Amino acid sequence: MKRYSRAVVGQLALTIAVLVTRTTLATPPISAASEAPPNLVVINCDDMGWGDVPGFALEGTTPPTYTTQMPNLAQLALQGARFTNFYTAQPVCSASRAALLTGCYPNRIGISGALFPDAKIGIAAQERTLGEMLHTQGYATCIAGKWHLGHLPEFNPTKHGFDEFLGIPYSNDMWPLRHGAQAIDNSFPALPLYDGATIVERVETMEAQGALTRRLTGRINDFIARASARKQPFFAYLAHPQPHAPIAAGSSFTPQTRAELYAAVMREIDWSVGEVMRTLEQHGVASNTIVMFTSDNGPWLALGSDAGSTGGLREGKGTCFEGGVRVPCIMRWPGHIPAGGVSSVPWMTIDLFASMQAIVHATAPSESCPIDGKDARAVWSCRGDAQPSHEAFYFYYHANHLEAVRMGAWKLSLPRRSRTLDGKPGGAAGLSAPYVEHETPLALFDLEHDPAETHDLAASRPEIVAAIMVHVEAARADLGDALTKRKGANRREVGRATPIVSPGAK
CATH class of the missing domain: 3.40.720.10 (Alkaline Phosphatase, subunit A)
Structure with a gap:
């Protein structure tokens, strides 16, 4: 399946055609100097x-x-x-x-x-x-x-x-x-x-x-x-x-x-x-x-x-x-x-x-x-x-909310509240439009064929959901998940500023 638009392909082809006529940085073979x-x-x-x-x-x-x-x-x-x-x-x-x-x-x-x-x-x-x-x-x-x-x-x-x-x-x-x-x-x-x-x-x-x-x-x-x-x-x-x-x-x-x-x-x-x-x-x-x-x-x-x-x-x-x-x-x-x-x-x-x-x-x-x-x-x-560099990639947001996990081509979107413009346009000239928050249900996306995350396949591919849930539980045990009230066993302390003590303070 073609992942990129014809406009992108054409744009790159035109740009490359122009660039090869210009002086470019050389790409030398690997040598002792490298x-x-x-x-x-x-x-x-x-x-x-x-x-x-x-x-x-x-x-x-x-x-x-x-x-x-x-x-x-x-x-x-x-x-x-x-x-x-x-x-x-x-x-x-x-x-x-x-x-x-x-x-x-x-x-x-x-x-x-x-x-x-x-x-x-x-x-x-x-x-x-x-x-x-x-x-x-x-x-x-x-x-x-x-x-x-x-x-x-x-x-x-x-x-x-x-x-x-x-x-x-x-x-x-x-x-x-x-x-x-x-x-x-x-x-x-x-x-x-x-x-x-x-x-x-x-x-x-x-x-x-x-x-x-x-x-x-x-x-x-x-x-x-x-x-x-x-x-x-x-x-x-x-x-x-x-x-x-x-x-x-x-x-x-x-x-x-x-x-x-x-x-x-x-x-x-x-x-x-x-x-x-x-x-x-x-x-x-x-x-x-x-x-x-x-x-x-x-x-x-x-x-x-x-x-x-x-x-x-x-x-x-x-x-x-x-x-x-x-x-x-x-x-x-x-x-x-x-x-x-x-x-x-x-x-x-x-x-x-x-x-x-x-x-x-x-x-x-x-x-x-x-x-x-x-x-x-x-x-x-x-x-x-x-x-992929990892068997699974974890996506957290807010104060330790586990919101999604990607495994291979599959991404499991976990239940949560998530912000959206709900199809309305954004602002202009430095002014922002208001977001709304919706409850986002569990959903499974095939990112290879549906990178825009439009088709939920959770019901038709329960075995994929189950496989990713193993990684979800591993993330919760390791890093925690505030959405499910899991603390996580391996989180470290953030740096905290040293309090300034005034002269003469007890």
């Missing part, structure tokens, strides 16, 4: 939908026009591979980033939802981040962008394996202007911009928001240049705050009309990808660098024209339907990931940590802090016999 530890660049966007990137759309779904105006991402896919069944561990900010950076299901390490400016928790000191793991292997490490694993001093990225940090501690809408609308919410402080552990300025205007993409890209490129000059392997984590609302683009990309702003934001992100790739080439490290482009979760559909596309998948951010947890993923690693490859084999953000650990021969996690991720390099190879 045995040096590979650099790692992860570009992680915020609230970018599965359908926001060239080459990601279901049959019968017309891709957004702006996906035809993103040549750098199309070129990255031509030089690397597209992974069309790649998942984030949870459909929301802090939790998804915790999974990416620790290799753990976020509820295992006590992080759920999105941490707000008044949060007193964050990533625990005992948890090893990807930055820490690579740092012990001699890597220089830098994050530019959104952290969102705790804003207090003990949770700063520089305390968790990153040499450098330029960015914001939480989401870009956690400021008085919220989504950029006229209403002011003074319960939020001005948005702090950190350089290392120091607040160097406050982001207080939409113009300042719009300048972040270029500024963060510049910092990452400067870091890559400095590490390359030292001939030191590096991990560059570019965590764009965009296209999370309030959406904003730099002056070079500002559109003529407000309705075109989301498209402009996406074109600027594509520009950023091109700038990073050019920097890698200029410093002679492109052939030995793993580049990963992805998103933290699906689009915030309530924002309508300020939100992205799911590419035909069901629902979006804040749900465990495919539109919330399936995200675009393009990877490039010459000699290891085939140029122009496409894989529909499932894997998840938690697998990046384990894959890099195997690549750099880092020590295994301690017995007291095991990880959930698996080495996914077989999936990266795009071989026809590659298997």
Whole structure:
């Protein structure tokens, strides 16, 4: 069965025809030089939908026009591979980033939802981040962008394996202007911009928001240049705050009309990808660098024209339907990931940590802090016999609600309340439309033939339901499930801020 629309196929064919006439980064064969530890660049966007990137759309779904105006991402896919069944561990900010950076299901390490400016928790000191793991292997490490694993001093990225940090501690809408609308919410402080552990300025205007993409890209490129000059392997984590609302683009990309702003934001992100790739080439490290482009979760559909596309998948951010947890993923690693490859084999953000650990021969996690991720390099190879990185993938949301489990091509959606726009349009110009919540019954979907999750097969395939329920019960025993009042035997404590004791206090 054809999974992608003719528009997607035609779009990629046209883009490839254009790109092969341009100077492209070479894809050399594996050689002795490539045995040096590979650099790692992860570009992680915020609230970018599965359908926001060239080459990601279901049959019968017309891709957004702006996906035809993103040549750098199309070129990255031509030089690397597209992974069309790649998942984030949870459909929301802090939790998804915790999974990416620790290799753990976020509820295992006590992080759920999105941490707000008044949060007193964050990533625990005992948890090893990807930055820490690579740092012990001699890597220089830098994050530019959104952290969102705790804003207090003990949770700063520089305390968790990153040499450098330029960015914001939480989401870009956690400021008085919220989504950029006229209403002011003074319960939020001005948005702090950190350089290392120091607040160097406050982001207080939409113009300042719009300048972040270029500024963060510049910092990452400067870091890559400095590490390359030292001939030191590096991990560059570019965590764009965009296209999370309030959406904003730099002056070079500002559109003529407000309705075109989301498209402009996406074109600027594509520009950023091109700038990073050019920097890698200029410093002679492109052939030995793993580049990963992805998103933290699906689009915030309530924002309508300020939100992205799911590419035909069901629902979006804040749900465990495919539109919330399936995200675009393009990877490039010459000699290891085939140029122009496409894989529909499932894997998840938690697998990046384990894959890099195997690549750099880092020590295994301690017995007291095991990880959930698996080495996914077989999936990266795009071989026809590659298997999913896990026998089952767990999808949690809220305060430890187990909402769905995927096993092979099958996904069991568990009973719960789930939000939806109920077929109504989203908002516009920074204003959101209201969600409604519905009771969602048990349902079984064949994602190979029904990726939009429209046909419930639970009644006709009880043996599949029973097989997945074995994994459901294993997840509940291990990680718990608040919906069934299960605590879980192997969850760890979240990091908690050290109370400040006033002088003379008893």
